[in-house]
Amino acid sequence: MTSPPTALPSVPGLDVRVEDHVGWIVLDRPRHKNAFTGEMLRAWAEAYRAFQADDHVRAVVLTGTGDAFCAGADLGDLGQARSPLDSRRLMTEHVHPVARAAEDLAKPLIAAVNGAAVGAGMDMALMCDYRIASDRARFSEGYVRVGLVPGDGGCHYLPRIVGRSRALRLLWTGEFVDADQALAWGLADEICVHDRLRERAGEFAATLASQPPVAVELIKRAVQAGEHADLRTSLDLIASHQAVVLATGDSAEALSAFRDKRPPHYTGA
Structure with a gap:
């Protein structure tokens, strides 16, 4: 929503x-x-x-x-x-x-x-x-x-x-x-x-x-946090972000569009 x-x-x-x-x-x-x-x-x-x-x-x-x-x-x-x-x-x-x-x-x-x-x-x-x-x-x-x-x-x-x-x-x-x-x-x-x-x-x-919005936002947040963190902290954070992204419908849509060779349609959810 x-x-x-x-x-x-x-x-x-x-x-x-x-x-x-x-x-x-x-x-x-x-x-x-x-x-x-x-x-x-x-x-x-x-x-x-x-x-x-x-x-x-x-x-x-x-x-x-x-x-x-x-x-x-x-x-x-x-x-x-x-x-x-x-x-x-x-x-x-x-x-x-x-x-x-x-x-x-x-x-x-x-x-x-x-x-x-x-x-x-x-x-x-x-x-x-x-x-x-x-x-x-x-x-x-x-x-x-x-x-x-x-x-x-x-x-x-x-x-x-x-x-x-x-x-x-x-x-x-x-x-x-x-x-x-x-x-x-x-x-x-x-x-x-x-x-x-x-x-x-x-x-x-x-x-x-046009990119999946949740992934774009979490990429920015990870980069911001990484500027002030050590490598292990950054890797731990990105693992959590990846879990969130994989749970979104946009992640499934990205993979489906890639397989079907068609433009993806992202909803931000």
């Missing part, structure tokens, strides 16, 4: 929708380089949670409009902290819920980086499982250039993606990395001609959405 469609948030600057089995989050403040407001942050986290709860959604794409992916926070909207405690609360209660919701999303999360991803905007892309970069994309952990430390997970994600020394270089300098360099360093997983970016992201998301 699948869950009913979940109500999606609707706020200015954030377009959240479902097309077929793919959830879309589109940052839509092009005049502000898609810098996010506090209202957008709350809806962003809510969208991830809604997609996780909706069995109809099997993959999620995050992208932007205009010539930027995301310039980070709109500091004018979020306001200035009056004390260290205010600053901490601003981060933990308003910014960090997006990272926590992304971590809780067991479905594939794809970033289609259409332009500059700067500061927290770059961190939002790093939270994703797979990054497709436009040939016009650029990445910068620009915090240091305005006297700040990375506030949205950059110090966590970046070393895991590009290695410690390259991460420190990018964090210490705030320099920009173009699409080709991003691909070489693993910041981007593939590069796409700009005008085809959203189409390519949709195609890839649809491919993932």
Whole structure:
């Protein structure tokens, strides 16, 4: 039995929708380089949670409009902290819920980086499982250039993606990395001609959405757990996941379709 469609948030600057089995989050403040407001942050986290709860959604794409992916926070909207405690609360209660919701999303999360991803905007892309970069994309952990430390997970994600020394270089300098360099360093997983970016992201998301949903989610969970576990723990976990998957109707359907040489039809059960 699948869950009913979940109500999606609707706020200015954030377009959240479902097309077929793919959830879309589109940052839509092009005049502000898609810098996010506090209202957008709350809806962003809510969208991830809604997609996780909706069995109809099997993959999620995050992208932007205009010539930027995301310039980070709109500091004018979020306001200035009056004390260290205010600053901490601003981060933990308003910014960090997006990272926590992304971590809780067991479905594939794809970033289609259409332009500059700067500061927290770059961190939002790093939270994703797979990054497709436009040939016009650029990445910068620009915090240091305005006297700040990375506030949205950059110090966590970046070393895991590009290695410690390259991460420190990018964090210490705030320099920009173009699409080709991003691909070489693993910041981007593939590069796409700009005008085809959203189409390519949709195609890839649809491919993932066509796979057996339970298996896809448990693969992601196993990889996440494996990043913090020893081999024996990972093997023990995957043995349990395999038992769950084998008990699903989708597992039987996959084998039947393979034997019959026909496309499979998965229900998520």
